[in-house]
Amino acid sequence: MSFKSDIEIAQEAKLRDIREIASKIGLTEDDIELYGKYKAKVDYNLLKKNSGKNAKLILVTAINPTPAGEGKTTTTIGVADALSSLGKNTLVALREPSLGPVFGVKGGATGGGYAQVVPMEDINLHFTGDFHAISAANNLLAAMIDNHIYHGNSLDIDTRRITWKRVVDMNDRQLRYIVNGLNGKANGVPREDGFDITVASEVMAVFCLAKDISDLKERLSKIIIGYTRSGQPVIAGQLNAHKAMAALLKDALKPNLVQTLEGTPAFVHGGPFANIAHGCNSVIATKMAMHFADYVVTEAGFGADLGAEKFIDIKCRMSDLKPDAVIIVATVRALKYNGGVAKQDLNTENLEALERGIPNLLKHVENITKVFKLPAVVAINKFPFDTDREIQMIKEKCQQLGVNVALSEVWEKGSEGGKELANEVLRLIDEGENNFSYAYDLDIPIKDKIRAIAQKVYGADDVEFTPAATREIENLEKLGFGKLPICMAKTQYSLSDDQTKLGRPTGFKITVRQVKVSAGAGFIVALTGEIMTMPGLPKVPSAEKIDVDENGVISGLF
Secondary structure (H helix, E strand, O other): OOOOOHHHHHHHOOOOOHHHHHHHOOOOHHHEEEOOOOOEEEOHHHHHOOOOOOOEEEEEEEOOOOOOOOOHHHHHHHHHHHHHHOOOOEEEEEOOOOHHHHHOOOOOOOEEOOEEEEOHHHHHOOOOOHHHHHHHHHHHHHHHHHHHHHOOOOOOEEEEEEOOOEEEOOOOHHHOOEEEOOOOHHHOOOEEEOEEEHHHOHHHHHHHHOOOHHHHHHHHHOOEEEEEOOOOEEEHHHHOOHHHHHHHHOOOOOOEEEEEOOOOEEEEOOOOOOOOOOOEOOHHHHHHHHHHOOEEEEEEOOOHHHHHHHHHHHHHHHHOOOOOEEEEEEOHHHHHHHOOOOHHHOOOOOHHHHHHHHHHHHHHHHHHHHHOOOOEEEEEEOOOOOOHHHHHHHHHHHHOOOOOEEEEOHHHHHHHHHHHHHHHHHHHHHHOOOOOOOOOOOOOOHHHHHHHHHHHHHOOOEEEEOHHHHHHHHHHHHOOOOOOOEEEEOOOOOOOOOOOOOOOOOOOEEEEEEEEEEOOOOEEEEEEOOOOOOOOOOOOOHHHHOEEOOOOOEEOOO
């Protein structure tokens, strides 16, 4: 059996003019800024107009990712197309891809098969330049920090306690730790430094949580860039950097309008990673989607232990959003991988391994239905080699938790393959029990909030804090940051902080090795395990397969 690649399917599609897509949601040509024929930006000030809609918000999450693949973005797009085909006024809201994974190992973020957003090459590469603007704003602040120090350091910044790093949207391990300002006084003050990937920047988090340009500017001004020699935080506003940073971001802040292969309107905007940041598209894009549609399908990064937890405990809390239904994506192959089957053997029926791996799925189901108390459906992203007995086993286990299973064949069949799932989502919205709840209360101490996430969401016995983390928590509470939500930085591959512990591990503790405040974003980051804010490329990066011909046609992009 041979299949066309994602890029071949996308390049064969007949795209509609973006003005036609805009008209589907009531936008005129005066409401959009064209970026060619198939992309446009939409002014967020349109949110100030009363739409009179009461849109339903559908969140798509998943089990922990595996090399076998889950298809969360593909499912998100496919179910949106299915809802559209059922006559529902639907919009999909997604994150923008980072160039790091595109040229690294994970791939793009435009879906796959016959459930894609297009033009996929543009979206996966430079798109409308949003990430470049975010990188520029981040690096402007970095330049102004070192310039301030060079010209006398009137704020008394301790050069050993500068926490702000430069960024580049590429996996480049060589830049993790550097020394700069060398070669004499004219070239700056020598100090240890390093780069993060753009999607790990606090500017990205601020960008995705801001309500408008005024809120963006206010949040940027609160970013802590380091500490004085007496231990007081120094913020971007003291350097007068926030206004120029906002000027660089003013156009990027407008959501990007594109389309699915079937012509469903899609907002693709912002893109923080979920293992080191909060993993959701922008608040502005989500709210704008809800402003113009009756049903909005959005996703959160990685599994329900990371992206969905942060979507709820950070994004929903800050923006007064509430999901009406949740889709939890899994594959038979990925569950068998969690049960100990090698990647090359996943196409063979193995009920014993599947039974060992299913607890991973069941924990994510429990997180959604028992911790966050939201109605959920499990979507099995079906592969040709899945057997009826394997699918039946998953259905029986999920039904014991009161959750139905729907097959998703959107990769192969587009909207037609998502109608079963779409109908179950509609039923959940109408009939499901929704007692929406957060995992913790903001008023409890920082350690107790971290412990609540670890115990309730990950299933950990307890949390251990290094002495350095404990000292920093005490300092943050003393500085008045104790009531902020928590953004856990944890491996995406396991419910624990050890990526080798697959399935549903028990009897483990989470170790928090470092804590820092993202005061502009409005959350506290707790780092566990070996999470890095600048990834590296694999031995054979995807970049080696990507090419462009004399006509500008790109190949090798998934």
